[in-house]
Amino acid sequence: xxxxxxxxxxxxxxxxxxxxxxxxxxxxxxxxxxxxxxxxxxxxxxxxxxxxxxxxxxxxxxxxxxxxxxxxxxxxxxxxxxxxxxxxxxxxxxxxxxxxxxxxxxxxxxxxxxxxxxxxxxxxxxxxxxxxxxxxxxxxxxxxxxxxxxxxxxxxxxxxxxxxxxxxxxxxxxxxxxxxxxxxxxxxxxxxxxxxxxxxxxxxxxxxxxxxxxxxxxxxxxxxxxxxxxxxxxxxxxxxxxxxxxxxxxxxxxxxxxxxxxxxxxxxxxxxxxxxxxxxxxxxxxxxxxxxxxxxxxxxxxxxxxxxxxxxxxxx
Numbered sequence: 001x002x003x004x005x006x007x008x009x010x011x012x013x014x015x016x017x018x019x020x021x022x023x024x025x026x027x028x029x030x031x032x033x034x035x036x037x038x039x040x041x042x043x044x045x046x047x048x049x050x051x052x053x054x055x056x057x058x059x060x061x062x063x064x065x066x067x068x069x070x071x072x073x074x075x076x077x078x079x080x081x082x083x084x085x086x087x088x089x090x091x092x093x094x095x096x097x098x099x100x101x102x103x104x105x106x107x108x109x110x111x112x113x114x115x116x117x118x119x120x121x122x123x124x125x126x127x128x129x130x131x132x133x134x135x136x137x138x139x140x141x142x143x144x145x146x147x148x149x150x151x152x153x154x155x156x157x158x159x160x161x162x163x164x165x166x167x168x169x170x171x172x173x174x175x176x177x178x179x180x181x182x183x184x185x186x187x188x189x190x191x192x193x194x195x196x197x198x199x200x201x202x203x204x205x206x207x208x209x210x211x212x213x214x215x216x217x218x219x220x221x222x223x224x225x226x227x228x229x230x231x232x233x234x235x236x237x238x239x240x241x242x243x244x245x246x247x248x249x250x251x252x253x254x255x256x257x258x259x260x261x262x263x264x265x266x267x268x269x270x271x272x273x274x275x276x277x278x279x280x281x282x283x284x285x286x287x288x289x290x291x292x293x294x295x296x297x298x299x300x301x302x303x304x305x306x307x308x309x310x311x312x313x314x315x316x
């Protein structure tokens with residue numbers, strides 16, 4: 001189902017946070033000249049529930065599908081009239097995160113936008129929360145923006161916070177930040193957390209962050225850098241606190257996938273940032289693709305997006 005039009009997938013469960021996510025998607029869709037695809041997933045019950053009363057189960061699923069499709073159609077109509085963005089709707093049945101991933105791949109979407117409920121809500125049924133959110137973040141082949149609260153300027157990201165740990169994925173993370181910074185016309189705030197008082201470590205960290213700053217500025221994107229000391233504080237807490245200090249609009253993190261015996265996992269710092277930040281968080285796996293078919297003369301008049309970063313500007 002691949003076409004020449006950009007598509008952004010918005011996971012909808014009709015809870016407040018998914019509606020907030022939808023509001024953010026308006027501006028993003030306009031920026032990337034994209035259509036919105038609203039997806040609602042009917043969560044399947046366990047096999048024992050089906051066996052006890054298969055006819056009643058099927059009837060319930062059909063009824064829910066009809067009701068939710070009507071609600072989605074109404075929501076799509078509001079979006080189209082309010083934001084002048086073409087909107088399509090889709091109902092799927094299955095595990096929410098699996099259907100979100102499958103739908104994103106089948107429709108070749110450039111981005112997924114979804115709400116992120118608090119951990120305290122993890123036992124509520126049929127919501128994109130907890131493991132569903134993290135599974136989408138870790139497995140999506142495109143960038144994922146998770147939204148928690150309504151903000152004053154939904155979808156407008158003028159200040160982007162980029163926390164770096166200078167692992168082997170740093171170069172890819174900076175490249176993605178430059179791409180998004182260019183698209184959004186944003187200023188990038190690079191933050192590095194120093195966990196040691198060692199003078200050599202501090203000096204090395206400063207050299208690394210200066211190289212990143214030079215690479216970002218070289219690509220025509222505004223940049224500010226800062227190194228802070230952990231002082232027995234969690235890295236994730238420092239990142240969230242710093243985002244409030246600079247009044248950031250978006251946090252970009254690279255979720256570094258590592259193989260486990262059964263599955264992938266998202267690092268603890270990334271999880272804490274995603275769940276605790278009141279700001280939207282853009283999560284990107286190292287292999288994620290982001291290739292919107294935008295008209296660069298409109299959104300990127302200086303041609304900054306097409307530039308590639310010189311490998312010599314980075315420390316692996």
